[in-house]
């Protein structure tokens with residue numbers, strides 16, 4: 393096996409020190425050609441940091457990188473690109489106001505005679521890439537109009553356009569649908585067959601086992617396991633990741649639901665050019681109840697949550713909180729009435745990257761710390777510390793900027809920020825996206841605890857196991873409409889069949 397997959401790049405004794413954090417403590421790692429090397433570990437373990445060293449984005453504090461037997465030193469990303477290394481970052485790095493083609497070729501635009509940008513060539517190449525990724529996206533589409541999963545695909549296309557010999561994929565599938573993941577896996581197969589070496593990072597453990605040939609586990613900046621994927625199963629990974637076997641979550645006891653806490657009636661969001669993104673959706677949630685909103689990508693689930701949060705001025709329909717009409721027309725008004733939304737795209741909607749972790753956490757709840765116009769700083773700081781502990785957010789100091797946190801820990805800050813507003817109704821869009829298995833269990837336990845305290849929770853997920861394990865009731869949406877409603881314990885097949893429009897859908901009322 394080793395012969396079949398020669399080592400294309402290796403890092404020895406890799407150390408990375410950030411102010412206040414030793415993110416990597418002497419790491420050895422090999423990238424094998426024609427194979428997929430997966431990298432796994434808890435949030436903040438150092439995965440992205442290790443990849444940033446290889447991609448020339450961060451400078452290594454100590455250690456060596458060798459390629460084809462020669463020591464190399466990447467001072468900039470351009471150095472690494474020149475050496476044939478491509479990377480898809482965990483956080484999207486795209487420009488919403490540019491077209492898909494412009495995003496893909498930004499920084500390495502094809503030119504005519506070295507002068508003018510050859511926009512036609514850009515378009516042709518983009519069309520080819522989209523075909524390869526089986527996407528129905530035209531080159532001139534404005535990036536900002538794509539849903540986040542499609543943006544992730546554009547990010548992947550951007551890396552493919554480089555023809556890299558080594559391709560790093562840092563959580564490429566966190567916003568992809570199951571079908572899109574399959575497409576990516578086919579592309580990965582093609583690439584490895586051509587001899588490309590792939591590094592693949594994901595928190596979806598089943599995915600790692602399927603796609604990987606080799607696995608390396610990182611824990612707190614140190615490698616705790618590295619081997620060929622043969623014989624590796626999920627318990628092995630979890631053990632190497634967190635030092636104990638799987639943490640379970642789920643419905644513990646039969647909950648005692650309170651009265652209806654939230655109701656939506658005939659919520660409608662027209663689509664530009666006709667039809668509806670959200671098509672007359674009505675639903676209700678009781679205090680203490682966790683309702684899972686399941687469906688395929690583009691079913692209108694996120695948009696429905698945004699309507700509840702007053703983010704779509706053109707939507708219509710009525711809401712009630714605790715039996716009283718929700719007439720406030722803006723986001724602060726809805727927050728004041730006890731609605732909180734944890735958005736899917738944390739980089740765009742959730743966080744202000746340059747502000748301190750503490751400031752981000754308390755941003756939406758400043759009124760609670762303000763008495764006669766004076767901000768109670770001590771109380772604010774204490775509450776921030778409490779939430780950091782409760783959500784096990786890995787920080788060097790609450791005063792560091794949010795940008796210094798690992799991707800998963802940023803997600804936890806978004807959750808903490810919403811919880812701090814003391815909501816009655818919590819809307820969560822893909823709450824487990826990008827967080828590790830231990831933190832996921834923690835977030836799910838937190839959801840359970842909040843529900844037990846009387847909150848109503850509506851969460852969107854594309855993960856079938858998750859919706860089945862966590863929901864007291866499941867509502868399925870397809871093409872903007874509610875196409876099914878199921879009590880806890882419903883057979884998975886029934887739930888899935890409701891996601892396919894126009895099929896015969898059994899409607900089992902849960903009430």
Ligand SMILES: Nc1ncnc2c1ncn2[C@@H]1O[C@H](COP(=O)(O)OP(=O)(O)OP(=O)(O)O)[C@@H](O)[C@H]1O
Pocket residue numbers: 410411413414415433434435436437438439440441442482786787788795796797798799800801826828
């Ligand atoms: N720019 C930075 N400044 C300071 N500390 C940083 C910076 N970037 C990362 N860190 C710290 O380095 C450690 C490793 O972070 P890294 O992003 O590599 O984690 P990760 O394994 O990719 O986690 P995740 O699964 O959440 O993406 C964390 O403690 C993080 O807070």
Ligand SMILES: [Mg+2]
Pocket residue numbers: 439440441482562798799800
């Ligand atoms: Mg990361």
